[in-house]
Structure formats: C-alpha cells, structure tokens
Amino acid sequence: MAINKVAVIGAGLMGSGIAAHLANAGVDVLLLDLQKSFADAGVTRQLKAGGFMDPAFAARITTGSTDDLGLVSDADWIIEAIAERLELKQALYAALDAVRKPGSLVSSNTSTIQIAALTAGQSDSFANDFLITHFFNPPRQMRLLEIVAGPGTRPEAVSIIRDFGDRRLGKDVVLCRDTPGFIANRIGSYWMAAAMNEAIRLGLDVEEADLVLGKPFGIPSTGIFGLLDLVGIDLMPMVLRSLQAAVPKDDAIHDHDAEPGLIARMIAEGRIGRKSGAGFVRLSSDRKSREVTDLATGAYRPQRPARSESLDAAKGDARALMEHSAPGGRFAAFVMERTLFYAASLLPQIADGPDAVDQAMRSGYGWKEGPFELIDRLGASWLITRLAARHLTAPAYLTLAAERGGLYSVIDGRRCCLLPDGSMRPVHRPAGVITLTDLARAKAPVADYGSAALWDLGDGVACLAFRTKMNTFSQDLLVAIDAALDLVEDRFGALVIGSDAAAFSAGADLRIFLETVEKGGPEALGAFIDRGHSTFERIKYAPFPVVGAASGMAFGGGCEILLHCDAIQAHAETSLGLVETRVGVIPGWGGCKEMLIRQSAMASAPHGPVALAMAVFNLIAPARVSGSAFDARNLGFLRATDGITMNRERLLADAKEKALALLPGYAPPEKPQFRLAGRSGAAGLRNLVDGAVIAGRATAHDRVLGYALIDVLTGGADADPLLPLDEQDITDLERKAFIDLLAIPESIARVRHMLATGKPLRN
Known part of the structure; x- marks a missing residue:
C-alpha cells in the first residue's frame, strides 16, 4: 500500500508540525481542526517556525474543519493529534471509522495514553488498522518516531508506517511496547x-x-x-x-x-x-x-x-x-x-x-x-x-x-x-542502510591516509571519508584526496565522498591561512590555493563518476568540492553555502566559476552576462546558506538532477546508487566556456555595492570584497562579452583576488575574529 495522501486531525503545535513535515516528504496533506481558521493558523505557525524545508511546500496542505470528516475518505493514513483526553479521541475514532476508506491506516500521536484504552469499544476493523505514531517536537527536526502496535494491529500496518517513517520522513523508527510513556x-x-x-x-x-x-x-x-x-x-x-x-x-x-x-x-x-x-x-x-x-x-x-x-x-x-x-x-x-x-x-x-x-x-x-x-x-x-x-x-x-x-x-x-533472556541478537539495522561505523566493525579501510580513509562500499564503489576536525581542508587532506583518486582509478569504478560525520566539511582550515600569511605573507598561500584548485579539478574530470554525499554543513571549500562532483546526494537538512566573505575573502577553489555554470543552467537562468554575474554575486557576497537541501536546490547549489535523502542513515547508500547509475558509459564533463560582462558590466554592479554602503547595508570592507568578487564574476577588466574565457582564466582571477584580499588588514581581522569567536566580524 502506497501512502500518497495523509489527513491530520488537530492543527495545534504538534498536529501542524506533523502536517508540515509530511508536506516536506512530498505527500498531499489534509489538515483539519474544529474550525478551518484554526487549521490555517497552524500552517501559518509552521511557516514562521521553520516547519517547512521549503515554504512552497505549504501549498501541499489543504485545510478544513472537522465538521466535514468526509474529507478524509480518500486518505491513506489518518493521524489524530488532538487533546490528550480519552473520551474525545474515542468519539473521533468512531466518527472516522464511518467515513474512512477500507484499509486506510489510523494512528494517534499520543504520548501518554496506551493503545488498549484508545481502541476500547472500537470495531475490529478499526483496531486492525490502528497504531500509535508518537512524533517528537518539533517534528521536522526531531528524528525519533515511536510506533506502538496493539494486539489487533495487523503486521502490514506496522511495516507500512515503519518504512514510510524511515524512508520518506527520515525518522529513526523505534518499535515500543504498549507501556506508559513508551520508551x-x-x-x-x-x-x-x-x-x-x-x-x-x-x-x-x-x-x-x-x-x-x-x-x-x-x-x-x-x-x-x-x-x-x-x-x-x-x-x-x-x-x-x-x-x-x-x-x-x-x-x-x-x-x-x-x-x-x-x-x-x-x-x-x-x-x-x-x-x-x-x-x-x-x-x-x-x-x-x-x-x-x-x-x-x-x-x-x-x-x-x-x-x-x-x-x-x-x-x-x-x-x-x-x-x-x-x-x-x-x-x-x-x-x-x-x-x-x-x-x-x-x-x-x-x-x-x-x-x-x-x-x-x-x-x-x-x-x-x-x-x-x-x-x-x-x-x-x-x-x-x-x-x-x-x-x-x-x-x-x-x-x-x-x-x-x-x-x-x-x-x-x-x-x-x-537480551534479557541471555541470548545475543544483531542490533536492528534497516535494509539498505550503509554506515562507515558498521563497515569498520567488519573490515579495515582500503587505505588509511590519516586525514582521510578510503572504504569499499561494494559493487565497485569506493567511499572517501575525511577525518580532520569539522572535516576542514589541510595540505595533508588535499594530498590524501589525490592519493585516493589514484587508487580509485586503479581499483574501483566510482567514488563517493562522504562519511558518518555530522558535518560534511566546514571548508579550509583558517589556521593554515593565518599561520601561512603571518610567516610568509599572502603570496605564501599560493601553493595551498593551487593544490586545492588542481585537486578539485581532478575530481571534476576524473575518468570515473564522483558523487558527493552532503550532510550537515558544507561551507566554503566544503561546498566547492561538492560543486566539482558529477552529482550530489544531499541529506534533506544539509546547509550549503560559499561563506568566504565572512572571513574577508572570496571563494578561492573554483566556487565562483562553478556557480556561474550552475546559475546559467537553471530553469530560471538569468538572461545576459550582467544578470548572471548579479545572480551569483547575490549568493556569494552576503554568504547565503541554504536552510535545507530543497532550499539549496532553489538557490542553485544543487541541480535538479542531484538527489535528496530524507533519512541521514541512508545517505551513503543513496549516494552509492547514484554513482552506480552514472557508471554505464560514463565520460567526464566537457570543459565549459564563459562569456562574462567585462568592464561595463562590472561598473554597474559596483554602483549597486556603493549604494549599499551609503545606505548602511554594507561596510567599507564589504565594498572591497564586493569589488573583488565582481571582478571575478565579470571576467576582469579586459573581458569582452563576445569573447569566451575558459576555466583557467576564472581560476587565475579567483587566485589573485584571494591572495590580494589576505594582504589587507581588515581581512586578516575577519579571520582572527572567526577563529576566536566562531562569529563573523562586520568591519
């Protein structure tokens, strides 16, 4: 049985939150309360509280009043989320039983009432289709979903909700016994x-x-x-x-x-x-x-x-x-x-x-x-x-x-x-889940580089997992990535970059920047910048498909390495962004050129080189980050062909499947050419930056950063919109801007402040 439409009865904090997360999962939702206005208010509440991964998902919810329970007649699953009063719930169940379609599932979000009491006096068919699905608040963010089945609940009902909760809602589903408070x-x-x-x-x-x-x-x-x-x-x-x-x-x-x-x-x-x-x-x-x-x-x-x-x-x-x-x-x-x-x-x-x-x-x-x-x-x-x-x-x-x-x-x-009876049992792991923690219990990595390790996911797919603090990039990690690419080319057919870590990568290690500049000046960073560029280009043009498995934060260099992958499989709650302006620089490892490519390929692509530069500028200059993977798709960090995984524990498995799908007949992408706005386009964009500074929306150093970014996005002073530029041209502009900016005291001050406080400095 497929779940395509879900009805939620009760639009309070929990009911509306459950409805919003069901909408995140892509199903049609009916949200009912005593009055339609209450249900409407519930949707508004979730829009304000961030219950939706994309505000547009609110359109998937239809609201109504419980005066017309017949609206639930085509629902595959009905969730009751009303007040914790047994008599109210039992009366509602009797009314629902008269209008629901045969075989539809009914559950309660109760956290205090046992299932035996809830189903007392209900029909056998109702009890067969009934269970408790206890969500935790807020439903979008909290992973736990407790399921309680009664003695009459058919096993298929539990299996359907368990699988839907796992795959579609991204929940950690736990089966509980019918005891007070559950687990x-x-x-x-x-x-x-x-x-x-x-x-x-x-x-x-x-x-x-x-x-x-x-x-x-x-x-x-x-x-x-x-x-x-x-x-x-x-x-x-x-x-x-x-x-x-x-x-x-x-x-x-x-x-x-x-x-x-x-x-x-x-x-x-x-x-x-x-x-x-x-x-x-x-x-x-x-x-x-x-x-x-x-x-x-x-x-x-x-x-x-x-x-x-x-x-x-x-x-x-x-x-x-x-x-x-x-x-x-x-x-x-x-x-x-x-x-x-x-x-x-x-x-x-x-x-x-x-x-x-x-x-x-x-x-x-x-x-x-x-x-x-x-x-x-x-x-x-x-x-x-x-x-x-x-x-x-x-x-x-x-x-x-x-x-x-x-x-x-x-x-x-x-x-x-x-187990309490003295026997041993494998810890439950849903079918199709791959974690490196599980792999490590069974075998050693294919290669251990210290700052990273290469694992065999099976079926000819390798997985490169970073091991630095917050998975930040160091010289050693870049060397490890290059070594892994060599090994994958010799022994595997495809590569996934990802791990079990909470953060995909927080970007380059800022301490390296600061120490290098202090010892040898900004030019001393050249070798580190060049190594990152060459490594990321190797990923982009490798003779095998590379899939980035993104989760948590993927900022700065962490976002840039993903942009160089053939495809991204992102956990739904991933936050991506090119945030370099927070530390006084602009993207230095291809982020500018890759976003120019992605923005120009979007369905809503800006028309003309000036509009294209402006679209990318508006992402990078304010250091915009996505609130979810769906938001990242709207912003252009993810393409329409990139995948989104709701359950974090399924991310590596889904990334592996995407890599295998790319494998037949794989060929590296063709090298792009750019037609950028040049000097005249840059002048117009600089005027906008000047206006923001005058209005107090930007600081004096924001102007410096903005001008540097505009120079890259418009191709430099000598660019001609009629003459194409190649990737190396943009790379050279990025490199120069990055190094020049780190020669400015205000940029160094931003780096120091971020290292000391974890917060950006507005100077």
Whole structure:
C-alpha cells in the first residue's frame, strides 16, 4: 500500500508540525481542526517556525474543519493529534471509522495514553488498522518516531508506517511496547525529574548542574535546566503526574516530586521557560547579559561562567566525576546512577532489547549514547557496586550484563546486543542502510591516509571519508584526496565522498591561512590555493563518476568540492553555502566559476552576462546558506538532477546508487566556456555595492570584497562579452583576488575574529 495522501486531525503545535513535515516528504496533506481558521493558523505557525524545508511546500496542505470528516475518505493514513483526553479521541475514532476508506491506516500521536484504552469499544476493523505514531517536537527536526502496535494491529500496518517513517520522513523508527510513556519519555522524564529535584535539594548552581550532566555523559549542553526551559517548565509537572498516575505504585518515578516548591513558584510567576522569555535563564533588563535562577532562593542573579570542582578533578571522565565528593560529583552520581538503574529495571517491559532503548534516547533526547551504552562505558560491575552502596539491588538484567562482561559486542563483524533472556541478537539495522561505523566493525579501510580513509562500499564503489576536525581542508587532506583518486582509478569504478560525520566539511582550515600569511605573507598561500584548485579539478574530470554525499554543513571549500562532483546526494537538512566573505575573502577553489555554470543552467537562468554575474554575486557576497537541501536546490547549489535523502542513515547508500547509475558509459564533463560582462558590466554592479554602503547595508570592507568578487564574476577588466574565457582564466582571477584580499588588514581581522569567536566580524 502506497501512502500518497495523509489527513491530520488537530492543527495545534504538534498536529501542524506533523502536517508540515509530511508536506516536506512530498505527500498531499489534509489538515483539519474544529474550525478551518484554526487549521490555517497552524500552517501559518509552521511557516514562521521553520516547519517547512521549503515554504512552497505549504501549498501541499489543504485545510478544513472537522465538521466535514468526509474529507478524509480518500486518505491513506489518518493521524489524530488532538487533546490528550480519552473520551474525545474515542468519539473521533468512531466518527472516522464511518467515513474512512477500507484499509486506510489510523494512528494517534499520543504520548501518554496506551493503545488498549484508545481502541476500547472500537470495531475490529478499526483496531486492525490502528497504531500509535508518537512524533517528537518539533517534528521536522526531531528524528525519533515511536510506533506502538496493539494486539489487533495487523503486521502490514506496522511495516507500512515503519518504512514510510524511515524512508520518506527520515525518522529513526523505534518499535515500543504498549507501556506508559513508551520508551524515550519514560526514561527521559525520570532523568529530568531526578535531576530537577536533586539539584534543587542541593541548592546547586544552574550552571554547574547543566555542565556536569552534559559532555561527560554525551548529553547535549542544555543539560537539565536548559532542557526544562526549552520544553516548558509548566509542562513538566503535567507530564510527570500523568506518568506517575499510569505506572505501578512501586515504580521509581514516584520517588521524585512532580512539582517541587520552586517549580510551583516559577509557574505561578509566569517564569515557564523560553516561551515566556523567562525560566531558569533570562535576559537582563538591559538585554545585554543573562541571569539565572538561584535554586536556593528562587531569585535571579547574574549568570556566572560554568565551573565544577568535580568535573575539573575528573578531567572529563564520567566515572571519576561520579566518584568525586564535591556537590557536582554527588549530583551527577545521584542522577545518572538512578537513571541507569531505572532503565535496566524496565527491560523487557518497555522493549525487547537494549538497542531500542538506546536508539530512542539518542534520537529523542539527543544523547550520544543511550543508557545501556553508558552502562557499558562505565562498567556494569562498577555500577552494581555503586548501587549497592545506595542500598539499591541491581535489576536482574544489569546483573546479567556484569556476568557477561557487557551488553554489546561485535560478532562476525556485526554489532550484537544482550537480551534479557541471555541470548545475543544483531542490533536492528534497516535494509539498505550503509554506515562507515558498521563497515569498520567488519573490515579495515582500503587505505588509511590519516586525514582521510578510503572504504569499499561494494559493487565497485569506493567511499572517501575525511577525518580532520569539522572535516576542514589541510595540505595533508588535499594530498590524501589525490592519493585516493589514484587508487580509485586503479581499483574501483566510482567514488563517493562522504562519511558518518555530522558535518560534511566546514571548508579550509583558517589556521593554515593565518599561520601561512603571518610567516610568509599572502603570496605564501599560493601553493595551498593551487593544490586545492588542481585537486578539485581532478575530481571534476576524473575518468570515473564522483558523487558527493552532503550532510550537515558544507561551507566554503566544503561546498566547492561538492560543486566539482558529477552529482550530489544531499541529506534533506544539509546547509550549503560559499561563506568566504565572512572571513574577508572570496571563494578561492573554483566556487565562483562553478556557480556561474550552475546559475546559467537553471530553469530560471538569468538572461545576459550582467544578470548572471548579479545572480551569483547575490549568493556569494552576503554568504547565503541554504536552510535545507530543497532550499539549496532553489538557490542553485544543487541541480535538479542531484538527489535528496530524507533519512541521514541512508545517505551513503543513496549516494552509492547514484554513482552506480552514472557508471554505464560514463565520460567526464566537457570543459565549459564563459562569456562574462567585462568592464561595463562590472561598473554597474559596483554602483549597486556603493549604494549599499551609503545606505548602511554594507561596510567599507564589504565594498572591497564586493569589488573583488565582481571582478571575478565579470571576467576582469579586459573581458569582452563576445569573447569566451575558459576555466583557467576564472581560476587565475579567483587566485589573485584571494591572495590580494589576505594582504589587507581588515581581512586578516575577519579571520582572527572567526577563529576566536566562531562569529563573523562586520568591519
């Protein structure tokens, strides 16, 4: 069964967010609420909040009122996202059952009500087609999708939604058992409750609490109080009370107060987090600094640098931190020991194995490691000893883990996990997924260059993965790319450039620029610039297809190397851009010429050399970056033939398939020629830059950069629109402009400021 049309009932924050992401996936969406105006407001909300990967996708949503439920009669999937009131949901289901088409799937986005209660009193056919699909907020960005099937749910229904959620929505799909809170919120809520109560009891600094519960455990830097501000302080007591009401009285969640006195006070005062502008952290009255809540007094005080005696003594090590006797260490130990104890006590009640739990916490709460992966890192025996000191008897599963020496191991090249019955099972990996992490468990790379490694993806396709910090380009990395190109030509048929890393590449290593200029002046950069040019040209004209697998950020040189590939397969959330003006230069490795080629080939190609130069100038001068891969296609960084992958874990597999598709009869591209605007066209563009400076929209150094960029895009002072230029002509102009700009103190100041602060300098 194909899913082509989805109806969402309820246009609140979650319902409208789900509808927007379904539109991102390319399906037709019907969004209904009590009044059509409510549904319209939901679409508007998502346009403002960034729920759409491309604002044009909002046109895929049709809005309406629940007064006419017959509108859902042709929907393949109906998602209920109304208030968490059982009687309202059951009444809606009965009405939907009367109008939906046979075999259509129905699901609830509930996070608190079990499926047995939802389907009570409904028809057998409805129960066969019903399941819970619990999205996390915001639906576009949060990868976790929990699926709960009831005893009557047909297996095909689960398979259809699981596959659609994976491939079309890009979700990390986890199958959960029908238990309160399912997986992520069951454990995540316990962790938050334990941390909130213990920090308040100790009167710990908010800064230290967030610090010690962050990096040492692979938890996002928001820690606990940053997360409470983000989700809403008023929401937490409701979630905890709902969970406490649903679980047995001996469940450990009852050990923690759902609404400590400080929380009640903050709610009463309207200090409920980011949505109110004040929570545990707020801006000062002059908007120039931050204030935090003193957990002992409840009053605001100036925010202090985050410090922890325990963390300093532990040097970042989680076990040493938890063993330290200062308040920060005691806090971390209390929270994490009990959270890991709680997670271990819930198997096999909430899931059949540890992998589902770890996957849910990684995707739903952003942990780098799930609780059972943390147990393996800390050591099950060590944790049992710690629990015994607190008079807590280790759950049977934790004891089993200690006896077996851990919960995860590699067997025959596959990662396997220990199940509660003592057996081992391969960790679930959807068919068709390729990750270098998985490959590394089974075999070594074909070649290891230090700064990069070459892997065999099978079927004659190699994968070159960068290994530098943020995958930035250094001289060593350029040498490695050249060596890899030689090896691929000898032994493979095609190449993919990509990895499992969060960022494809942040561009050239700015420290190299700065150190080289300081030691030998701007001209000393010539060899580095030339090496990059020659390497990227080798990629473009290689005798085999090269596909760039883009994800995360691909800025500056990272974007330029992609522009030289035969094709790009981009993760949907990729941000591409030529951002060199932020550091006082212009693209130096072919970015200007490649964007001239791409802009001229777009369906909406600008007419004439001046319009073409202006189109590329308007991308590069303001350092525009795409908000998604779809946006990158609109901007021209991606061509219509480049692919977009919704699920990050499928990116390398999709890039491999694109490379294989290019392989039959492959020939390198023909060398282009350029007819550029020349001196007269440049003069008109410079006038526009001058106007921006006079109006205060650009700085004096922006003018310098703009003039340099215009010179390249119009072919230089001697260019004639009637006479063609070749790639080397544009390359020479780029090289000269790049080196000349780094001879200017204002450009060096931009480089220094970016290295020191991570932010651009407007000078």
